[in-house]
Every structure is written in structure tokens, then in C-alpha cells.
Amino acid sequence: MKMEKMKKKRVIVIGGGAAGMQTALRLARRGIEPVIVEKEAELGGKLRGWYVLFPTFTPASEVLNELRRRVHECGIETVLSAQVTGIAPRSVELADGRRIDGDAVVVATGFSLFDASVKEEYGYGIYDNVYTSVDIERMLGEGRVAKADGSRPKRIAFLHCVGSRDEKVCQQHCSRVCCITGVKQAMEMKRLFPDADVFNFYMDIRMFGPGYEEMYREAQQQYNVHFVRGRISEASPMLDGRIQIKAEDTLTGRPLRMSVDMLVLLVGMRANDDNAALAAGAGLRQSPSGFLAARDHFLGSVRSEVEGIYYAGTVTAPKNIGETLNEAAAAADAVAEALGA
Amino acid sequence: MAAINFGYTISRPRAIDLDRNNLRKSDEILREMPELQTCIGCGSCTAVCTAGNLTEFNFRKVHTLVRRGEYQGAYEEMNKCMLCGKCRLVCPRGINTRGVVLLIKRKLGDF
Numbered sequence: 001m002k003m004e005k006m007k008k009k010r011v012i013v014i015g016g017g018a019a020g021m022q023t024a025l026r027l028a029r030r031g032i033e034p035v036i037v038e039k040e041a042e043l044g045g046k047l048r049g050w051y052v053l054f055p056t057f058t059p060a061s062e063v064l065n066e067l068r069r070r071v072h073e074c075g076i077e078t079v080l081s082a083q084v085t086g087i088a089p090r091s092v093e094l095a096d097g098r099r100i101d102g103d104a105v106v107v108a109t110g111f112s113l114f115d116a117s118v119k120e121e122y123g124y125g126i127y128d129n130v131y132t133s134v135d136i137e138r139m140l141g142e143g144r145v146a147k148a149d150g151s152r153p154k155r156i157a158f159l160h161c162v163g164s165r166d167e168k169v170c171q172q173h174c175s176r177v178c179c180i181t182g183v184k185q186a187m188e189m190k191r192l193f194p195d196a197d198v199f200n201f202y203m204d205i206r207m208f209g210p211g212y213e214e215m216y217r218e219a220q221q222q223y224n225v226h227f228v229r230g231r232i233s234e235a236s237p238m239l240d241g242r243i244q245i246k247a248e249d250t251l252t253g254r255p256l257r258m259s260v261d262m263l264v265l266l267v268g269m270r271a272n273d274d275n276a277a278l279a280a281g282a283g284l285r286q287s288p289s290g291f292l293a294a295r296d297h298f299l300g301s302v303r304s305e306v307e308g309i310y311y312a313g314t315v316t317a318p319k320n321i322g323e324t325l326n327e328a329a330a331a332a333d334a335v336a337e338a339l340g341a
Numbered sequence: 342m343a344a345i346n347f348g349y350t351i352s353r354p355r356a357i358d359l360d361r362n363n364l365r366k367s368d369e370i371l372r373e374m375p376e377l378q379t380c381i382g383c384g385s386c387t388a389v390c391t392a393g394n395l396t397e398f399n400f401r402k403v404h405t406l407v408r409r410g411e412y413q414g415a416y417e418e419m420n421k422c423m424l425c426g427k428c429r430l431v432c433p434r435g436i437n438t439r440g441v442v443l444l445i446k447r448k449l450g451d452f
């Protein structure tokens with residue numbers, strides 16, 4: 001009763017990806033009025049680009065549509081095509097000069113995808129038939145996975161850690177989700193092209209989530225995906241449009257070369273370029289990887305060092321969707337507690 | 342020198358025996374070039390190696406064996422390196438691999 005008489009607290013959620021939508025939903029449930037500020041013309045974030053999700057092959061659209069439906073149903077205010085360029089504990093500034101005020105701010109601006117053309121030795125954007133995992137998701141969604149000339153691939157290689165764990169491109173962290181994405185996409189390729197041979201080139205296989213290791217094993221045993229421990233050092237085009245790759249097969253200790261119809265680069269998650277400017281303006285801290293640093297890793301994982309500014313999702317580190325959604329709920333709870341709602 | 346064929350035929354014990362191997366030289370090498378400890382064994386250096394594509398030389402394997410205290414034959418192996426520097430261009434840990442070759446040769450020359 002008393003609540004209704006009081007003016008509702010208003011919280012600004014920056015970013016309308018999985019993290020931002022979930023944070024807003026949870027805030028609304030706790031009697032707070034959230035406003036989502038999203039730079040794109042629609043909600044969804046990276047999820048908009050994925051086809052089916054590991055580890056269950058659930059269509060990404062199922063999760064996305066359900067989140068959007070709930071946001072719509074709760075009547076949550078959204079400001080679209082609005083890029084935040086400045087953050088303070090009680091307001092944000094937009095690129096067009098507008099200012100939005102509130103009682104607290106949750107930063108849920110997510111991550112950026114590594115640009116594979118930076119690794120020139122793999123020829124992405126130069127040779128035909130070199131793709132990224134993001135291209136594969138798009139092609140799966142369009143129902144048209146094929147070589148550049150439209151024919152069926154007979155041999156496909158996936159390369160792990162492109163743009164992660166690589167000092168040459170200033171990305172030292174592990175992106176966590178690309179190993180399992182590589183396993184998932186290898187299985188999808190075998191489903192589409194049962195006669196094709198699929199090879200995954202890895203340095204370490206990191207199966208951190210529930211059901212992931214089982215999926216890896218299934219890919220080996222049921223799908224006959226070949227796992228080769230060695231990082232591809234270079235790719236070069238052949239006269240017939242195929243790609244020749246070189247690696248060391250480190251488990252046998254011998255150089256290995258082979259030609260493939262498609263080379264797929266499993267691109268990593270990197271920190272947004274505007275993290276630095278946002279952090280500097282608000283007095284926030286970045287971790288060495290460029291992601292924003294939470295107050296601590298245990299009891300303060302959704303808090304920044306500035307009162308009134310909170311974090312949710314992959315803005316602080318690479319995470320899967322489940323972790324992102326859970327963290328968003330935790331962030332909303334922390335905000336609600338602080339605002340006494 | 343378990344898995345590398347250095348051309349000897351006398352059979353040596355297969356196991357790398359870390360109870361017996363003396364890691365003093367290895368420690369010295371790592372002290373001078375701590376970055377070598379960050380190697381993740383990806384094999385990129387060996388994949389591009391000019392010498393490794395012509396001979397049995399495997400740079401990753403030799404420096405790993407040295408770090409385990411298996412020094413015998415390492416100097417002779419490193420002599421196969423042409424110091425072309427290609428390995429350094431690809432190492433994801435940014436290790437000065439050419440420097441590793443020179444350091445191992447300097448430290449183990451009299452071994």
C-alpha cells in the first residue's frame with residue numbers, strides 16, 4: 001500500500017541484449033521502473049545472429065522471442081537506436097546529446113566479436129571458402145550452407161581460438177564459448193553433410209558448462225569429428241578454390257598439412273571498444289582484457305566500484321546465455337536492495 | 342630423449358625421469374627467458390618452421406624436452422635452426438623463439 005503512494009524508482013539499463021532484457025524484467029517484478037537504452041533498432045543483442053544454441057540445439061529464436069514477448073508484456077520502456085556515450089550513477093548521456101535520468105544504472109552492453117580479417121594469415125575476407133563461426137550461424141539460419149561456388153563441402157576444418165589467447169592481436173583471455181560452439185557447429189556440419197570429414201584444430205578443449213563435455217564426446221563418438229591438437233599456422237588458397245592449411249599435429253610431433261573445402265574460424269569475444277571511454281568518464285575499472293571489472297569475483301560480481309552503477313552479462317567477461325541471464329537477475333536484485341525496493 | 346630420433350641406436354630408458362633429471366640448466370634458461378614458461382604447446386612454431394619442413398627438427402619438442410631436463414642432443418638439434426624467425430611471427434604467446442634457440446645453444450653448448 002505504502003509502495004503505491006511512493007514514486008516508483010527508475011533504473012536505466014544500458015543494452016538490450018539477453019542481459020539487459022532479463023535485468024529489466026527482474027527489476028519490473030520488484031516494483032522498479034526500468035528503461036532499456038539500446039543502440040540498435042531492435043532488442044536482442046548477439047542472440048539475433050545465432051541459429052541453434054549449445055548445448056541443447058534449442059533454436060535461438062525461442063529464447064529471444066520469449067524474452068522480447070515478456071519485455072513487451074510488462075510494458076517496459078525501451079529507447080532504441082540510442083547509443084550511450086556517457087554514464088553517471090543517476091543518468092546516462094546519448095550520442096545525440098539527450099540525457100536520461102534515473103536512480104541507478106545497470107551496464108549490460110555486452111561484448112564485441114573479434115574481426116577475423118585481422119589475422120591475415122588465415123585469409124578471411126581475401127580467399128573464398130574461409131568463414132567465421134558467425135557466418136556459419138547466419139548460413140544455418142538462412143538454410144544455405146555451401147562453398148562459395150554453391151557446392152557441397154567434403155572436408156571442413158574448424159580452427160579454435162581465433163582472436164583469443166593470442167598476444168599478437170592483444171587478446172590474452174579465453175573466450176570460453178568458442179570451443180563448445182566449434183563442437184556444436186562440427187556436429188551441425190555432419191548432420192548436413194554426413195559424408196564430409198570434419199576436423200577441429202585446437203590448443204586446449206575447454207568444456208566448462210553442464211552437458212558440454214558430453215557433447216564433445218558425442219561429437220567424437222557419434223559424429224566421427226576428428227580433433228587435432230595443433231593450431232593452424234597459415235592458410236593459402238589453391239588453384240581449385242580449396243584452402244590449404246598447415247599445423248603441427250602436436251600429439252604425434254609432426255608437421256601436418258591438408259586441403260579443405262571450407263575453413264571455419266571460431267572467433268572470440270572481445271571487450272567493446274567504447275568500454276575505455278565509458279569507464280574513464282564514470283570512474284569504472286577495466287580488467288586487463290578490456291572488459292569492465294566487477295568490484296570483486298565473489299560477493300560483488302554485479303557491482304562496480306561506483307555506487308549506483310551495476311553490471312550484468314558479458315560486459316564483464318565472456319559468458320554463455322545461462323550465466324548471463326542468472327547474472328542479470330542477480331544485478332536486478334542488488335539494485336533493488338540498494339534502492340530499498 | 343624419448344621421442345626424438347637423433348640418429349643414436351643405443352636404447353635409453355623411455356621415461357622422462359624427473360627424480361633423476363637435473364633441472365639446474367633448465368631453470369637457468371627459464372630465469373634468463375621467463376617467457377618460455379608461457380608456451381602452451383600449440384605447435385605453430387613447428388608448423389611454420391623452415392628447418393622442420395626439411396628435416397626432423399621440431400622446435401617445440403626440443404625446447405619442451407630441455408625444460409624437462411632432457412638436454413642430450415638438444416644443442417645439435419638447435420643447430421638445424423636457420424634463425425629465419427618465422428616461428429616468432431606466429432607464436433600466440435609472443436615468445437622470442439629465435440632468442441630461445443640462441444639461449445639454449447649458449448647454455449648447452451658444452452653439454
Ligand SMILES: Cc1cc2nc3c(=O)[nH]c(=O)nc-3n(C[C@H](O)[C@H](O)[C@H](O)COP(=O)(O)OP(=O)(O)OC[C@H]3O[C@@H](n4cnc5c(N)ncnc54)[C@H](O)[C@@H]3O)c2cc1C
Nearest residue numbers: 015017018019039045046053054084110111313314320321
Ligand atoms: C559465435 C557465438 C555463438 C554463441 N552461441 C551461444 C549458444 O549457443 N549458447 C549460449 O548459451 N551462448 C552462446 N553465445 C554467448 C552469447 O552470445 C552471450 O552469452 C550473450 O549474447 C550475452 O548477452 P549480453 O546481453 O551480455 O551481450 P550482447 O548480446 O552483446 O548484448 C549487448 C547489447 O548492448 C547493446 N549496446 C552495446 N553498447 C551499447 C551502448 N554504448 N549504448 C547502447 N546499447 C549498447 C548492443 O547493441 C547489444 O544489443 C555465443 C557467442 C558467440 C560469440
Ligand code: SF4
Nearest residue numbers: 161164175176178179
Ligand atoms: S573457449 Fe576454446 S576456442 Fe575459445 S578461446 Fe577458449 S580455448 Fe580457445
Ligand code: SF4
Nearest residue numbers: 390422423425426428
Ligand atoms: S627460426 Fe629456426 S626454429 Fe624458428 S622457424 Fe626458423 S628455422 Fe624454425
Ligand code: SF4
Nearest residue numbers: 380381383384386432
Ligand atoms: S608457437 Fe609459441 S606457444 Fe606455440 S608451441 Fe611454439 S613456442 Fe609454444
